Amino acid sequence: MAQVILENVYKSFQRGSREPDENRAGISSGSHPTAVLRAINLTIQDGEFMVLVGPSGCGKSTLLRLIAGLEELTGGNIYVGDRLINDLPPKERDIAMVFQNYALYPHMSVYDNLAFGLRRTMKGRQKTNDRQQATGDRQQDPDLIQNSQLTTYNSPSLPLWAENLLIFSTRKLPKGLRYQSEREKMIEQRVREVARILQIEPFLNRLPKELSGGQKQRVALGRAMARYPQVFLMDEPLSNLDAKLRAETRSQIVKLQRQLGTTTIYVTHDQTEAMTMGDRIAVMNAGQIQQIASPLELYNRPANRFVAEFIGSPPMNFLPVQFKAPLLITHPQFRLTLPETWAASLQRYDGQTLTLGIRPEHLSISPPAPKNLPVQVELVEALGSETYLFVRLVGANATSPSLQARVESDHPVRIGDQLWLSLAPNKIHLFDNKTGQALDPR
Numbered sequence: 001m002a003q004v005i006l007e008n009v010y011k012s013f014q015r016g017s018r019e020p021d022e023n024r025a026g027i028s029s030g031s032h033p034t035a036v037l038r039a040i041n042l043t044i045q046d047g048e049f050m051v052l053v054g055p056s057g058c059g060k061s062t063l064l065r066l067i068a069g070l071e072e073l074t075g076g077n078i079y080v081g082d083r084l085i086n087d088l089p090p091k092e093r094d095i096a097m098v099f100q101n102y103a104l105y106p107h108m109s110v111y112d113n114l115a116f117g118l119r120r121t122m123k124g125r126q127k128t129n130d131r132q133q134a135t136g137d138r139q140q141d142p143d144l145i146q147n148s149q150l151t152t153y154n155s156p157s158l159p160l161w162a163e164n165l166l167i168f169s170t171r172k173l174p175k176g177l178r179y180q181s182e183r184e185k186m187i188e189q190r191v192r193e194v195a196r197i198l199q200i201e202p203f204l205n206r207l208p209k210e211l212s213g214g215q216k217q218r219v220a221l222g223r224a225m226a227r228y229p230q231v232f233l234m235d236e237p238l239s240n241l242d243a244k245l246r247a248e249t250r251s252q253i254v255k256l257q258r259q260l261g262t263t264t265i266y267v268t269h270d271q272t273e274a275m276t277m278g279d280r281i282a283v284m285n286a287g288q289i290q291q292i293a294s295p296l297e298l299y300n301r302p303a304n305r306f307v308a309e310f311i312g313s314p315p316m317n318f319l320p321v322q323f324k325a326p327l328l329i330t331h332p333q334f335r336l337t338l339p340e341t342w343a344a345s346l347q348r349y350d351g352q353t354l355t356l357g358i359r360p361e362h363l364s365i366s367p368p369a370p371k372n373l374p375v376q377v378e379l380v381e382a383l384g385s386e387t388y389l390f391v392r393l394v395g396a397n398a399t400s401p402s403l404q405a406r407v408e409s410d411h412p413v414r415i416g417d418q419l420w421l422s423l424a425p426n427k428i429h430l431f432d433n434k435t436g437q438a439l440d441p442r
């Protein structure tokens with residue numbers, strides 16, 4: 001286990017000269033480097049579960065691949081523990097990566113899939129490294145990364161090829177007649193332990209094609225775990241699973257990570273996954289980290305409008321408002337006085353337009369009042385436990401944004417109804433219109 005430090009990391013890709021330039025309406029502009037990651041600074045503590053979350057294309061997978069050693073850094077440093085790993089090949093990083101598409105060996109049983117990395121690990125560190133350096137190939141399977149704990153195993157007296165030959169040629173015999181070296185016994189112990197934790201013991205003799213998606217994903221996790229790496233990297237490992245299995249496997253991964261205490265970096269574009277799994281979350285957008293914080297901190301105190309909109313489901317509502325010192329907020333359809341705690345931080349915004357943010361769960365159906373929002377209901381989604389209302393401000397022009405409110409399910413609301421919504425005063429967010437930065441009420 002180890003701390004991972006990303007220090008001022010940059011990554012650019014050279015785009016091909018024949019590739020259309022997305023920013024120039026398809027006009028080819030010749031080969032040029034495009035920055036996909038900029039000034040990434042992030043420390044993941046030893047044993048921490050860190051989630052990287054952000055929209056498609058923001059650079060999450062690229063960052064993970066840089067840590068794994070599958071891409072070359074353009075700038076900056078990456079440390080695992082106190083080792084600078086910038087130039088180390090993947091196998092020497094002691095990192096295991098789990099991908100979205102499982103990447104299991106189809107012709108091997110589950111047992112052999114789990115044991116594969118362990119068997120390769122014990123082949124001898126020097127030989128493997130020499131070969132990899134000679135090929136210069138950075139696109140190696142990170143599953144073959146060395147595991148420092150396993151290298152403490154004493155070399156067998158038989159040459160490895162002879163041992164493997166004996167293992168494979170006797171493996172179909174009754175158990176007592178099978179050849180099993182000390183090395184293989186150790187591997188079996190590890191494989192069974194991992195299979196027990198992941199509840200895949202009944203499938204050890206099956207081929208991957210005989211497993212469901214969730215079972216395959218557990219095998220892929222098990223294969224990474226079996227080597228007890230210093231760091232796990234997981235790239236959207238649940239995205240091929242259906243909703244129920246996804247939720248189940250999500251909690252299994254969290255439980256496992258707590259049990260093993262292995263530093264984990266988990267990539268997802270799904271904010272629910274991020275919120276439920278991470279000790280901390282790094283929210284990314286357009287190649288940059290927007291905020292690093294615990295799930296609740298992100299929800300309660302988003303640093304900017306992007307984070308406010310990305311974290312929380314359904315997303316936060318936004319409305320342009322005028323601010324008048326000391327504490328008055330006005331909008332053509334409502335006016336309200338903010339709590340005292342805002343006075344100091346809003347002083348310099350007197351007379352300016354700000355963006356007010358309010359989450360759907362912080363709007364509630366209330367009696368008419370100047371401080372409340374008069375709205376017309378456009379859509380009702382009754383989920384049983386709660387109801388989502390899609391509403392529009394009464395009297396606002398047609399281009400004004402639709403708002404969402406989450407209300408208790410026992411309110412009898414129908415499409416076309418006109419009602420009043422109040423804003424929970426302590427749950428209001430305000431953002432600087434020019435920078436998008438959140439203003440702090442304290």
Ligand code: ATP
Pocket residue numbers: 013014015036054055056057058059060061062063269
């Ligand atoms: P997703 O959630 O869709 O997987 P992501 O956040 O993981 O997205 P990346 O895969 O890291 O995003 O890609 C970030 C940006 O880098 C994208 O614009 C992508 O097109 C670009 N990119 C990724 N790999 C390469 C490459 N090998 N060559 C050129 N551009 C690349």
